[in-house]
Amino acid sequence: MGFKDLINSKKILSLFAAFMLLGTNLLMAQSTATTIAGTDTPEQKADMWLGVGYYALLLLLGCVIVAIIGKILKIYDLTLQMQGRKGLNWNNIIGVICLIFLVAGLYGAYWSLTVQGSGILPEAASEHGAKIDFMFWVTSAITLFVFFITQILLFGFAFRYRGSEKRKGYYYPHNNTIEKLWTVIPAIVLTILVVFGFFTWRTVTNVDNKKGDINIDVTGHQFAWEIRYPGRDGKLGSVNYQLYTANNILGVNFKDRNSFDDQKADTLVLPVNRTIRINIHAQDVIHSFYMPHFRVQMNAVPGLPTFFKFKPTITTSEMRNRLDDPKFEYLLYCNKICGGGHYNMQKVVRVVTEAEYQDWIERQKPYLSDQLKKELKLADRGEQNKAGKNRIALNN
Numbered sequence: 001m002g003f004k005d006l007i008n009s010k011k012i013l014s015l016f017a018a019f020m021l022l023g024t025n026l027l028m029a030q031s032t033a034t035t036i037a038g039t040d041t042p043e044q045k046a047d048m049w050l051g052v053g054y055y056a057l058l059l060l061l062g063c064v065i066v067a068i069i070g071k072i073l074k075i076y077d078l079t080l081q082m083q084g085r086k087g088l089n090w091n092n093i094i095g096v097i098c099l100i101f102l103v104a105g106l107y108g109a110y111w112s113l114t115v116q117g118s119g120i121l122p123e124a125a126s127e128h129g130a131k132i133d134f135m136f137w138v139t140s141a142i143t144l145f146v147f148f149i150t151q152i153l154l155f156g157f158a159f160r161y162r163g164s165e166k167r168k169g170y171y172y173p174h175n176n177t178i179e180k181l182w183t184v185i186p187a188i189v190l191t192i193l194v195v196f197g198f199f200t201w202r203t204v205t206n207v208d209n210k211k212g213d214i215n216i217d218v219t220g221h222q223f224a225w226e227i228r229y230p231g232r233d234g235k236l237g238s239v240n241y242q243l244y245t246a247n248n249i250l251g252v253n254f255k256d257r258n259s260f261d262d263q264k265a266d267t268l269v270l271p272v273n274r275t276i277r278i279n280i281h282a283q284d285v286i287h288s289f290y291m292p293h294f295r296v297q298m299n300a301v302p303g304l305p306t307f308f309k310f311k312p313t314i315t316t317s318e319m320r321n322r323l324d325d326p327k328f329e330y331l332l333y334c335n336k337i338c339g340g341g342h343y344n345m346q347k348v349v350r351v352v353t354e355a356e357y358q359d360w361i362e363r364q365k366p367y368l369s370d371q372l373k374k375e376l377k378l379a380d381r382g383e384q385n386k387a388g389k390n391r392i393a394l395n396n
């Protein structure tokens, strides 16, 4: 096989594509980690692509080296045969390669578990989070067990029973009992996992509305989250996208009395051990409201308000002590790649004591700003402005 054939080979090309993807992914992850503040300079981008090129070339080099070693072995084999000697034992070579692959692969899996695994989230900071974590660990334990057993059997058998002239293959085409076992056991395990997940999700999402729950509206748009608290009455005023203006970017309806005392906030501050209901909205594309430390995630869909109820159980300062990290903050992310500035949709979430919460909420500004008050008076005078406004709303 010449170099041209090597390049034309579909296998090599698909391997190359997979490697490119992996390399790009890895480098993009690294570059967002270092440029989280939104300073992705052209030099950094150039660096990233240089890195991708480097890994791609490295793969090509690796393929060429493997091909050359293969060729050398083949030539050596042919020379031996031409001299009338016994050629290389390819069955042994392939068997040993399988064994090396098994050991290297299992070590790779172990390395990934310890290195990437050490970046796992700290304990869940919400009441339902513990249930989600339990489910995660059960699923991981089962799948890891199956993974190790199947890989050892697969490559171990390929090595142990590699072709040999001394041995004759045992013809064993079918066994109904084994077929039944490997169909029924995975089916039972998967059913248990799915039913387990279904009931856990039900307990997380089927929560009654109770008095004293805190209702907060969070609206995603490209590229930020807007937060609205309900004010003293504990009720959020209704919203309508047609009421959108530059001063009323959430389209809050001020014909609804509940809106009058609504407040806007820059940080999501939550009192510990109170049930929080986050009403999730989106104004342009689908975003995803994601707070990993609380095991909370829900899509924000334009035109379809969703919600998530949960109870934070560990304050920020308590978590800082537990992790021995004085700079630790809970974070709210967007978990849908919603556009160029997606990485910037990050907000600090602070869990505080009830007293601290009361003190903080007192200091938040009303949503109904002075400019908005002026604007609303204008709107009252001329109903004919409404059509123009709607056009603005629709364009946004």
Ligand SMILES: [Cu+2]
Pocket (backbone or CB within 6 Å): 220, 221, 286, 287, 288, 334, 335, 336, 337, 338, 342, 345
């Ligand atoms: Cu987003």
